[in-house]
Amino acid sequence: MSPTTETLTAERILEATEEVLRRHGPAKATVVDVARALGVSHGSVYRHFRTKAALREAVTQRWLDRTSGALSAIVAQDRDPEARLREWLSALFEAKRHKAGDDPELFATFSVLTGENSRVVDQHIEDLTAQLTEILRDGAVRGAFTPALDPVVTARAVFHATGRFHDPAYAGEWGRPGIEAEFEAVVDLLLRGLRAAGRSGA
Amino acid sequence: MSPTTETLTAERILEATEEVLRRHGPAKATVVDVARALGVSHGSVYRHFRTKAALREAVTQRWLDRTSGALSAIVAQDRDPEARLREWLSALFEAKRHKAGDDPELFATFSVLTGENSRVVDQHIEDLTAQLTEILRDGAVRGAFTPALDPVVTARAVFHATGRFHDPAYAGEWGRPGIEAEFEAVVDLLLRGLRAAGRSGA
Numbered sequence: 001m002s003p004t005t006e007t008l009t010a011e012r013i014l015e016a017t018e019e020v021l022r023r024h025g026p027a028k029a030t031v032v033d034v035a036r037a038l039g040v041s042h043g044s045v046y047r048h049f050r051t052k053a054a055l056r057e058a059v060t061q062r063w064l065d066r067t068s069g070a071l072s073a074i075v076a077q078d079r080d081p082e083a084r085l086r087e088w089l090s091a092l093f094e095a096k097r098h099k100a101g102d103d104p105e106l107f108a109t110f111s112v113l114t115g116e117n118s119r120v121v122d123q124h125i126e127d128l129t130a131q132l133t134e135i136l137r138d139g140a141v142r143g144a145f146t147p148a149l150d151p152v153v154t155a156r157a158v159f160h161a162t163g164r165f166h167d168p169a170y171a172g173e174w175g176r177p178g179i180e181a182e183f184e185a186v187v188d189l190l191l192r193g194l195r196a197a198g199r200s201g202a
Numbered sequence: 203m204s205p206t207t208e209t210l211t212a213e214r215i216l217e218a219t220e221e222v223l224r225r226h227g228p229a230k231a232t233v234v235d236v237a238r239a240l241g242v243s244h245g246s247v248y249r250h251f252r253t254k255a256a257l258r259e260a261v262t263q264r265w266l267d268r269t270s271g272a273l274s275a276i277v278a279q280d281r282d283p284e285a286r287l288r289e290w291l292s293a294l295f296e297a298k299r300h301k302a303g304d305d306p307e308l309f310a311t312f313s314v315l316t317g318e319n320s321r322v323v324d325q326h327i328e329d330l331t332a333q334l335t336e337i338l339r340d341g342a343v344r345g346a347f348t349p350a351l352d353p354v355v356t357a358r359a360v361f362h363a364t365g366r367f368h369d370p371a372y373a374g375e376w377g378r379p380g381i382e383a384e385f386e387a388v389v390d391l392l393l394r395g396l397r398a399a400g401r402s403g404a
Contacts, residue, residue, distance in 0.1 A: 149391070157387035161363035169371045185359035189351070193395030 008040055010048045010058070017059045022103070026112035031055060057120055060113045064124040067095045068131070075131045081139030082191055088135060089158075089187055092128070093165040093174075100171040111168055129155045136194070145194045158190055210242060212250045212260070219261040224305070228314035233257060259322055262315040266326040269297045270333070277333045283341030284393055290337060291360075291389055294330070295367040295376075302373040313370055331357045338396070347396045360392055 006012070016037045021029045030052050035042035049055035074088045100107045114121050132155035139145035164170050165183050173179060208214070218239045223231045232254050237244035251257035276290045302309045316323050334357035341347035366372050367385050375381060 146394075149394075153383075153387050154391060156384065157391045160366045160384055161388050161391065164362045164365055181355075182358065182362055185355050186363050189356060189359045189363065189395040190391060191395075192348075192351075193391040193393075 008038070008044050008048070013038070013045055013048050013055070014059050014062050017055060018063070018106075021059065021109050021113075022106050025105070026109045029056060029059065056113055057117045060110065060117045061120045061123075063110050064114075064120065065127075067092070067099075068124060068127045070095060071128070071131055075134050081135055081142055081144045082195070085132075085135050085139070085158075085194070086187060086191065088131070089162055089165070090183075093162075093183060096166045096168065096171075097174045100168070100174060107168070107171065114168070125159070129159050132158055139194070140196075143196055146196045149194070154194070158194075161190055162186060210240070210246050210250070215240065215247055215250055215257070216261050216264050219257060220265070220308075223261065223311050223315075224308050227307070228311045231258060231261065258315055259319045262312065262319045263322045263325075265312050266316075266322065267329075269294070269301075270326060270329045272297060273330070273333055277336050283337055283344055283346045284397070287334075287337050287341070287360075287396075288389060288393065290333070291364055291367070292385075295364075295385060298368045298370065298373075299376045302370070302376060309370070309373070316370070327361070331361050334360055341396070342398075345398055348398045351396070356396070360396075363392055364388060 013034060017029050017034050020033050020037050024033070031042050031045045031049065034055065035045045038045070045055075049058060071088055071091055074084060074091055077084055099110075129152075133151045136145055136149075136151040136155055136158075140147045140151065162183075164173065165179075165186070215236060219231050219236050222235050222239050226235070233244050233247045233251065236257065237247045240247070247257075251260060273290055273293055276286060276293055279286055301312075331354075335353045338347055338351075338353040338357055338360075342349045342353065364385075366375065367381075367388070
């Protein structure tokens with residue numbers, strides 16, 4: 001299919017931008033680079049993204065949304081809240097670890113981009129802690145988690161306490177042999193803290 | 203007191219090394235720089251530290267030991283293990299925050315040195331988790347903490363779960379207004395997880 005016959009959507013531009021970043025690193029991905037990769041005029045890219053900063057912000061958000069999008073399916077499951085929370089934390093760790101391990105150069109590139117776009121990163125963390133809050137709230141309603149803890153505050157606490165297993169600053173640790181056991185030990189302790197009194201857990 | 207009349211101990215050399223690092227940053231602190239600062243021959247420094255690497259490793263260890271030394275007094279207290287654990291974690295956060303905030307340039311210098319001396323950092327983390335293990339073990343003996351958790355594994359889990367509040371990678375967060383509340387929320391959740399069944403806690 002020739003590039004000129006396909007409709008130029010924002011999504012197509014962002015796909016091409018990620019491909020340009022993958023091939024050329026964080027210094028590239030200007031509107032001109034991306035227009036060239038798509039075989040279109042830079043004017044038609046500008047109609048979707050008015051500045052290079054807007055383009056870089058949007059591609060960063062798309063990269064982060066891919067993780068939170070995959071996790072939202074776990075939040076929606078109708079099953080034991082404790083198992084769901086464990087799976088959600090595992091899936092977050094897995095997703096970040098895959099991004100870091102499968103294509104380390106692209107991961108490094110997006111580390112530069114997230115450093116430039118702290119508003120987008122803050123929103124990503126908001127999205128993730130909102131998902132956690134929903135699991136905690138549902139767990140309290142079902143009697144699995146203690147009602148003594150504020151779900152919003154506690155969701156942030158769970159997110160912070162598991163930072164070693166999702167914060168890109170720790171990517172260097174994720175290949176170490178003991179890391180899975182460390183993850184399990186932290187999650188076990190947190191789940192003990194969340195459990196309603198009288199529930200012995202797994 | 204003239205420098206030549208005082209006995210040249212390893213401790214005096216390390217004090218002078220830290221002062222050289224404070225004034226000149228991480229690139230300095232060679233044996234020659236330190237000998238000059240002390241007004242002694244570099245031969246007399248070499249008698250204590252045979253290489254620049256040995257000197258830099260020793261000054262890094264001294265910097266880290268200052269924190270673990272202060273914390274060991276809390277471990278030795280004869281009081282409620284939960285209060286002791288809370289105080290220990292607060293004191294660790296305070297100590298790191300002070301080091302980062304009081305003299306940011308020296309903190310940055312030691313970040314370079316800890317990066318060079320991972321063996322010393324690993325030993326520091328071993329020392330700290332051994333202190334935590336002792337509090338957890340004592341808490342289980344006194345019936346405050348659950349005997350269901352392995353104290354060595356759990357000490358590492360507590361250390362990892364509180365990384366946001368002592369890992370220098372997070373130093374940039376420690377001045378933010380919400381950080382104290384975040385710390386309390388994580389510690390509250392961990393203490394709930396550690397508590398023996400039937401204890402409602404603070």
